[in-house]
Amino acid sequence: MSGNMNLTLKIWRQANANAVGGFVTFNVKNISPDSSFLEMLDILNEELEAKGEDPVAFEHDCREGICGACSLVINGRPHGPLARITTCQLHMRHFKDGDTIWIEPWRAKAFPIIKDLIVDRTSFEKIIQAGGFISVDTGGVPDANAILISKDAIEKATDAAACIGCGACVAACKNASAMLFVSAKVSQFAVLPQGQPERYQRVQAMVKKMDEMGFGSCTNTYACEAECPKGISVRNIAQLNRDYFNAKLKSENVEA
Amino acid sequence: MIKLDSKIPKGPIEDKWTSHKFNMKLVNPANKRKYDIIVVGTGLAGASAAASLSELGYNVTVLTYHDSPRRAHSIAAQGGINAAKNYPNDGDSIRRLFYDTLKGGDYRAREGNVYRLAEVSNSIIDQCVAQGVPFAREYGGHLDNRSFGGALVSRTFYSRSITGQQLLLGAYSALSRQVGLGKIKMFTRREMLGLTVIDGQARGVVARNLVTGEIESYAAHAVCLATGGYSRVFFLSTNAMNCNTTAIWRAHRKGALFANPCFTQIHPTCLPLHGEQQSKLTLMSESLRNDGRVWVPLKPGDKRKPGDIPEAERDYILERKYPTYGNLAPRDISSRAAKEACDAGKGAGDTGQAVYLDFADAIKRLGKKVIAERYGNLFEMYELITAENPWEVPMRIYPAPHYTMGGLWVDYNLMSNVPGLYVLGEANYSDHGANRLGASALMQGLADGYFVIPYTIGDYLAGTKFQTVKTDHPEFQKEKDAVAEMTKKLLSIKGKRTTDDIHRQLGRIMWNKVGMARNEQGLKEAIQEIRDLREEFWKNVNVPGSAEDLNQALERAGRVADFLELGELMAVDALDRKESCGGHFREEFQYEDGEAKRDDENYTYVAAWEFAESGNWNLHKEHLEFEYLKPTVRSYK
Numbered sequence: 001m002s003g004n005m006n007l008t009l010k011i012w013r014q015a016n017a018n019a020v021g022g023f024v025t026f027n028v029k030n031i032s033p034d035s036s037f038l039e040m041l042d043i044l045n046e047e048l049e050a051k052g053e054d055p056v057a058f059e060h061d062c063r064e065g066i067c068g069a070c071s072l073v074i075n076g077r078p079h080g081p082l083a084r085i086t087t088c089q090l091h092m093r094h095f096k097d098g099d100t101i102w103i104e105p106w107r108a109k110a111f112p113i114i115k116d117l118i119v120d121r122t123s124f125e126k127i128i129q130a131g132g133f134i135s136v137d138t139g140g141v142p143d144a145n146a147i148l149i150s151k152d153a154i155e156k157a158t159d160a161a162a163c164i165g166c167g168a169c170v171a172a173c174k175n176a177s178a179m180l181f182v183s184a185k186v187s188q189f190a191v192l193p194q195g196q197p198e199r200y201q202r203v204q205a206m207v208k209k210m211d212e213m214g215f216g217s218c219t220n221t222y223a224c225e226a227e228c229p230k231g232i233s234v235r236n237i238a239q240l241n242r243d244y245f246n247a248k249l250k251s252e253n254v255e256a
Numbered sequence: 257m258i259k260l261d262s263k264i265p266k267g268p269i270e271d272k273w274t275s276h277k278f279n280m281k282l283v284n285p286a287n288k289r290k291y292d293i294i295v296v297g298t299g300l301a302g303a304s305a306a307a308s309l310s311e312l313g314y315n316v317t318v319l320t321y322h323d324s325p326r327r328a329h330s331i332a333a334q335g336g337i338n339a340a341k342n343y344p345n346d347g348d349s350i351r352r353l354f355y356d357t358l359k360g361g362d363y364r365a366r367e368g369n370v371y372r373l374a375e376v377s378n379s380i381i382d383q384c385v386a387q388g389v390p391f392a393r394e395y396g397g398h399l400d401n402r403s404f405g406g407a408l409v410s411r412t413f414y415s416r417s418i419t420g421q422q423l424l425l426g427a428y429s430a431l432s433r434q435v436g437l438g439k440i441k442m443f444t445r446r447e448m449l450g451l452t453v454i455d456g457q458a459r460g461v462v463a464r465n466l467v468t469g470e471i472e473s474y475a476a477h478a479v480c481l482a483t484g485g486y487s488r489v490f491f492l493s494t495n496a497m498n499c500n501t502t503a504i505w506r507a508h509r510k511g512a513l514f515a516n517p518c519f520t521q522i523h524p525t526c527l528p529l530h531g532e533q534q535s536k537l538t539l540m541s542e543s544l545r546n547d548g549r550v551w552v553p554l555k556p557g558d559k560r561k562p563g564d565i566p567e568a569e570r571d572y573i574l575e576r577k578y579p580t581y582g583n584l585a586p587r588d589i590s591s592r593a594a595k596e597a598c599d600a601g602k603g604a605g606d607t608g609q610a611v612y613l614d615f616a617d618a619i620k621r622l623g624k625k626v627i628a629e630r631y632g633n634l635f636e637m638y639e640l641i642t643a644e645n646p647w648e649v650p651m652r653i654y655p656a657p658h659y660t661m662g663g664l665w666v667d668y669n670l671m672s673n674v675p676g677l678y679v680l681g682e683a684n685y686s687d688h689g690a691n692r693l694g695a696s697a698l699m700q701g702l703a704d705g706y707f708v709i710p711y712t713i714g715d716y717l718a719g720t721k722f723q724t725v726k727t728d729h730p731e732f733q734k735e736k737d738a739v740a741e742m743t744k745k746l747l748s749i750k751g752k753r754t755t756d757d758i759h760r761q762l763g764r765i766m767w768n769k770v771g772m773a774r775n776e777q778g779l780k781e782a783i784q785e786i787r788d789l790r791e792e793f794w795k796n797v798n799v800p801g802s803a804e805d806l807n808q809a810l811e812r813a814g815r816v817a818d819f820l821e822l823g824e825l826m827a828v829d830a831l832d833r834k835e836s837c838g839g840h841f842r843e844e845f846q847y848e849d850g851e852a853k854r855d856d857e858n859y860t861y862v863a864a865w866e867f868a869e870s871g872n873w874n875l876h877k878e879h880l881e882f883e884y885l886k887p888t889v890r891s892y893k
Contacts, residue, residue, distance in 0.1 A: 016805060034530040042535050042756070045809075049754045052800050055809050059323065061496040063536045065637070066421055067327045089640055114467060115806045122444070125324055129436030133429035134388045138308040138706045139379075141386035145343065148397030157390040158415060161422060165326055194388045 004030045005097040009044065011056055012104045013116050021113065023102070033093035037080065038063060038070065040092055057116040065089040065229060068164035071171070072117055073104040078168035078227045086166065086229040106167050108176035110214045121167050123213035124181060131205035132185045134194050153191045160188040162230045169224035169232070175216030180224035182206050183240035184232050190243055200247035207244060258513070260864060260878040263667040264368035269884050273372045276668070280715035288313030291717050292476040294461055296448045296503055298325030300420075300427055300698060301681025302482030304705025307430035310439045312710055317474055318431070318440055319463055321447040321498065321811075326428045329484055329496040330701060333420025334541035334634070336402060336412035337384075337698040339377040344401050348409040350374045355885060357696060360406040360586055361661070361689020362838035362854060363887035364516070364862075366880060368668055369686050376707040377699050381413055383706055387426040391415050402630075403546055404694035406586040406892075412695045417541050417633050423698055427705070446472065447811065448503045449742075450735040451479065451510045451677065458507075458677035459725045462735045464743075466811065469804040471736045473727035477720075478676045478713055481507060482705070485660035485682040487520065489819045489826065490771070491763025493657035494526060494539040500815035501822050504664050504683050512672040513864040513876060515665035515685035517822065518830035521692055521839045522772050523658030524550075524590035527641055528610040537656040538641060540613075540634055542694040545583045547618035547627065548651070550574050550590070552611050556601030562612055562650050573597055573611070581892040588691040588839045588852075589892060591655035595772050596850065598654075605652050614650035655772060659697060661688040661839065662829075665864040665878075669712035670704060673864075675720070678713060680704040685862070690838025743803045746813045751796030755813045758793050762786065762816070762823055770827050775843040779831040783824055787871060790820040821870055828865070828873060835859045856887050 006029045014021030028044050035043075038060050045055035061069040065086040072087045074080035080090045095101065103117065111119040149157075161184070169180035186203050189195025195202070218237060225234045265276040283291065291314050295306040298320040310316045322328060342348040353374035358365060381399070385391065391413050392400040401410040415422040434440040445466040452460040452473070460475040486501035487493035508514045525545065527538045551572045553565055573593045578585045585593070594611045597603065604610045619627050624647070628635070635646045642652070663685040670678050670686070681701040688696065769782035793816070801807040836845040836852035837859070845853040862878040 032531050032533050035533040036535075039533050039535045043533060046754050046756050049756075049798060049800055049809055050752075052750065052798055054801050054807075057806055057808055061322070061327055061498050062329060062332045063497060064332050064538055066418065067329070067331050067496060068324075069322070069327050085640060089637075091641070091643075093643060118806070121323055125432070125435075125442075125444075128429065129432045131436075133433040134386070135433060136383075136386045136430075137311040138304075138383060138430070138710065141382045144341070144381045144385040144391075145398050147385055149393055150397050151393050151395055154390050154393045157388070158418075158422075161390050161415075161425065162418060164421075165324065188390070189388055192388050192390070194386060 004032055005092065005095065007031060007095065008100040010100060010102045013056065014113050016115055017112050031092050033091070035092045036063070036088060037074070037090040037092060038088050057118050059118045060088055063088040066164060068166040071106050071119065071166060071168070073106065073171060075102050078106070078171040079229050083226070084229055084231050106171035108170045110176060110178070111167060111170065123215070124165055124167065124178070126213055127178065127182055127206055127209045128185065130209035131202040134189060135198060147193055149192060156191045157188045160184045160232065160236055163232050164230055166229065168227050168229060170215065172223040172227035173216065174221065174223065175219060177218045178210050178215040179218040179237050179240065180228060180232055180234065182210050183236035186243060187236040187239040190239055199243060200250065203240060203243045204247050258673055258866060258876055260665070260673070260876055261667060262366060262878060263669060264366060265668070269367060269371050272368050273375055277711055280711060281718035283714045283718045285313055289315050291315060292317065293478050293480065293713065294319065294474055294476040295480045295482060296461060297328065297482035297484060297683070298322070298428070298431065299328035299330035299482060299484055299681060300424055300701030301705045302328070302480070303424065303427035303431045304702050305480055305482060305680055305709045306440060307427060307434055308706050308710045309713065310434040316434070316440045317443065317476065319443050319446045319448055319461070319474070321445065321466060323444055325431055326424060328424060329499055330424045330698070331421045332496065333698055334417040334539070335404060335543040336414035336419045336695040337380065337423060338404065338411050338695045339381045339413060339699065340374055340411060341378050341381060343399060344410045346409045348411050352409065353377060353411065356407050357687070357693060358689065358885055359890055360693040361691055362852070362890050363689065363856070363860070363882065364519070364837055364880065365687055365689035367882060367884055372708070373687050373700060373703050376703045379707055380699060380702045384423060384426050387429060389415065389422045389426040402543055403584060405542055405545060405584045405590070406693040414543070417543070417631070420698060423702065427702070448483070449506060449739045449814065451507045452731050452735050453510050453674060454725055454729060454731050455723065457675045460727070460732065462732060462739055464739070467806050469802070469807065471739050473732040473736060475725050475727045475729070475732070477717060477722055478678060480678040480680055480709060481664070481683050482680040483683045485663070486822060487657040487660055489762070489823050490657040490766045491760050492529070492534060492537050494523060494537050497536060500818065502815050502818045504679070505818040505822055507664060507672070507674070507677060509867050510674070512674050512677055513665040513866055514662070514825060515862050515864045516662040516829065517826045517865065518770070518833060518840050519661035519690050519838060520657060520826070521587055521659040521661060522591045522655040524587055524594055524655050525613065525653045526656035526658070527638070528605070528607060528652050528654040539656070539658060540638060540651070540653060542587070544613060544631060544634060547622070547630065548583065548613040548615050549617060550583055550594070550611055550613055552597045552602040552604060562604065571597070571602065578892045585892045586691060586693060591772060592841060594655055610652035610654045612650040613653045615646065616650070619647070659692055661685065661690060661692055665862065669715065670708055671712070671716065676716065678709060680709060690840055742814070743810065746797070746799045746810060746817070747803060749795065749797050749799065751798050753792070753796050753798060755797055755799065755809065755816050758789060758797060759816045759819065762789055762820060765789070766823055766826070770823070770830055773841050773843050774830050776831065779827050782827040786820065786824045786827065793817065793820055824871060825865060825873060829863055832863060832875065833859055860887070
């Protein structure tokens, strides 16, 4: 078909966490500009499978930009060259025939590589488990309309809650800091009335776990915001810092 | 001999659930920690069940094949969740939600189950708000509602176009809290590949560790499967790439009945196919039909650009055929209307396999700002994928496989016919009959997990004698050996076709012959073609790599092996059901105007299929009783 592309791919391959990895060159032919980036990788993998070779391992699921499974650093940018989308939402019409494309996994100490382009993001799980919730058991809650929330507060909460937990913020940061991810959850609950009772304990518990997991510090480069597929704002980091300092200032909030 | 007992409680429909809750046995709080429960899957149903059961004190183990519970496909639901709150004062009630859901399902669901679903719907909204789920609000701070297909009231709660994500993150946070407290044992990257049945009771599962390849055993007193639907049998669907039938299919092979497998939902508002390289279809929320108008050119073969076709030469198919519900007609009906128009040569665009969804009037009436507030991110998503601007050119949409109403048979307690095996959410067949209404999947998943299973599982545990079973029981080894053998076989074939190639062919058979319109001849052909394809798969598939590490090709092959059996059962079930109802449209059974012709006299039953051997099933029928709502011809005109 006219307009279809032939491309050279330089893909990071690594057998497992302990193996030495490196770039391997592949060629793909006749890729439609309407295909998605991951469909292009599907085509490569099907060719490899047909030859009995090990397909390139990469994580993906919903292919609609919401599950947060897909990752990939494409030509040096998390989720590829376009702003505010995930890799699965990237289409091949943004590349040219004859292009060479470099494809790498997220790189961060707290996200060890499992195989090829798949990394282990369990460290994010641990942070949520440490405090990314409102402590409420099922049942025994008031009527939904008994808690009034202004439109402004709900918009702010939703902006923060839109985080998909993909880890692009960490991959984009030169320090591999997880501050954007953590602050999004902290801020969602900080602006909602339901989140107030545990507000200061929550921020301390989550930051403590974040540090334990080996993420770096935030030095305000804003790379995280620039690469976040959901446009999560660095204002959330400011909110987190405010709450964190407030927590430390109030003696009754300091952890035992 | 299997006897199907729905266990619907006696008494007036309004009191059934309340009296059932009173009559059920309770487990002493101090004894709850002595009971082990496995939950497989962490979508809305699984995450809410696991969290709630753990809060009660049970010892809960959770398995998911994802790296995080938050990746489950519930996350992708866009539009909203129904509840009978009647906040807008527009005539809603538990009874009306019950009526709409039962009618929407074309009277092929149990009254008792559907009523309970409507009854607990309000508690779901309360629970989610308490967790910090950011539902849309009015200026006064109260909750906002929108409308969805198949209803004349506004009862859908939503959070922009990310309702599923927000609800799942709510359930996920409750689940994570229990994990953090050390009360839930969480195993990620584990795929359930076998059910362990001991003395007739479900006592555990075997699962593959997707990183190391090790086959592991997990023992418990009860097992809850919340592993979602099977639309990926069509290859192209709106489901996530990893969605599969394997967990419920392996349970089916161990004795659990599969109910109404042919009841699948083809969603009307999806993006049309772009070409042969496509791996997945994308859904656009049904909420778009609140303001978008569906039309096609009046004249077949009219290839003018949509803007050049004058008003008088457009056919607003849903508004014309169903004036009362208009563009909010239920999904099955809207999908069929689109197919009918395309089959008549009136399809939009180059391929002719699409209809227009037009916002021009709504933009004129409400202004760009309001439309952007309601659907902004959907418009962006559309443009991203199609490179067309929906603010200027009407969207093109086409139906695609989306949801499966069929699933494992369960009784009122959500227990399958295998004692101790519970099935929740989309994985069971229970509440949506032959067609699910929009915004009801989220409702059912959370109803099952938060408000049904925490009660019903206690009744079983308290009333059952258990022998001590640990993972060293020989049945676990037997199950592990069977899994290992299948794995070995898949890796040893080394044939000429890839798994995806065979899956794609299965998908074409399913779409053409077991899809939106079915007939006897096509179904018989489909059965033979699927059998042949299955045979070819086991002789000619090429699965590279080893069993001892992360091997996505092996994962896919195992899932497709199961789809190749399920696909045949779907055709067998569709062939048996000589009527049209909901999403099941048999061309032989329709009225003159093309509407579905139900046969209540002969087919008011749940078809529950017992696995005998590959390609051979026994049919059991559960007759459906309608005491409160007498089935009538389902009209949206």
